[in-house]
Amino acid sequence: MDSHENEETFPTDSKSESVCLQEKSDDEKEPLKRTEQSTTSSLCRKKTIRMFIIIAILIGLHIFVVVMWFSVHKKSAAGPSPPSQCFLYIISCPKSWVGYEGRCYYFSDVEGTWDFAQRQCSSYNASLSSIDTPEEMDFLMRYKISADHWFGLRRQTVGESWKWTNDSIFNNWFTIRAKGFCAYLDDEGASSTRCDTERNWICTKPLHSVGMEKPPGPPTDISSFENCTVFTNL
Numbered sequence: 001m002d003s004h005e006n007e008e009t010f011p012t013d014s015k016s017e018s019v020c021l022q023e024k025s026d027d028e029k030e031p032l033k034r035t036e037q038s039t040t041s042s043l044c045r046k047k048t049i050r051m052f053i054i055i056a057i058l059i060g061l062h063i064f065v066v067v068m069w070f071s072v073h074k075k076s077a078a079g080p081s082p083p084s085q086c087f088l089y090i091i092s093c094p095k096s097w098v099g100y101e102g103r104c105y106y107f108s109d110v111e112g113t114w115d116f117a118q119r120q121c122s123s124y125n126a127s128l129s130s131i132d133t134p135e136e137m138d139f140l141m142r143y144k145i146s147a148d149h150w151f152g153l154r155r156q157t158v159g160e161s162w163k164w165t166n167d168s169i170f171n172n173w174f175t176i177r178a179k180g181f182c183a184y185l186d187d188e189g190a191s192s193t194r195c196d197t198e199r200n201w202i203c204t205k206p207l208h209s210v211g212m213e214k215p216p217g218p219p220t221d222i223s224s225f226e227n228c229t230v231f232t233n234l
Contacts, residue, residue, distance in 0.1 A: 092207070094124075099207055100139050105129060106203040107143055114182040117150045117201030118165060126205035127165040128152035137174065137189075140202060144185055150201040153183035153190075 093104035106124065108117070114128075121127050129151045131137050140151070152165040158179050162170035176183050180192030184199050 098143060101136070102207050104205050104207050105140070105143070107149065108200045108202075111198040111200055113198055114150050114154065114195040114201075117199075117203075118152075121201070121203035124203055124205065126203040129202040129204040130164050131174070131190075134174075140185060141189070144200075144202065146187065148184050148186045148199045150182065150184045150199050151190075152204075154195065155181055157181075 093099040097104040097106045099105075104126075106121075106126065108120070112120065118128050129140065131140065131151060140149075153162045153170055153176065154165075155162045158181075162172075162176065162183065164170060174190055177189070177191040178193060180194055182195035183190055183192050185191075185202075
């Protein structure tokens with residue numbers, strides 16, 4: 001009988017080799033198994049954590065790429081942005097005029113009747129000055145110095161309402177002294193006299209900004225126009 005037939009064969013399973021590196025008694029195997037199980041569990045937890053971190057990073061990158069793609073696609077579909085360049089053509093008060101609160105004022109250095117003064121103001125595309133607020137009254141009183149100046153109130157008869165040059169009725173927010181028909185400013189405030197006497201006068205007209213082109217949006221003032229070219233006669 002062939003001697004090989006009596007040889008006993010043993011399993012060569014790789015799992016058996018990885019689990020059991022050498023033969024030990026039952027008492028020696030129990031601590032080893034517990035140690036191996038603990039080490040294996042710790043390694044599994046670390047691998048699982050690393051796997052979740054990698055998955056989270058990949059998901060984040062995917063979301064970022066998708067968002068960027070949609071952003072670029074939306075801008076392309078909207079077309080090119082309007083140009084931000086703008087030009088401002090600003091007209092200041094004319095020479096010899098004084099600016100205050102969006103209006104220009106002219107204080108004459110010659111005298112004339114009330115009607116003559118109004119005609120002179122009209123030739124400047126202006127009118128004899130109205131006085132709408134206490135602040136405007138203070139401004140006019142400071143700039144007129146000591147001379148009396150006609151302004152834009154007149155009435156036809158004593159007792160009739162005072163009217164401005166645009167025919168609007170004066171609301172009597174300040175007192176006009178005396179019983180004349182044309183109003184003027186002296187050192188004490190507003191007074192009145194005959195319209196054919198001669199005095200200096202005050203013309204006024206609004207200060208305009210023309211030829212303005214600006215970017216879209218509602219900027220509150222000129223300083224917010226970052227890319228503007230300003231042309232002015234200041």
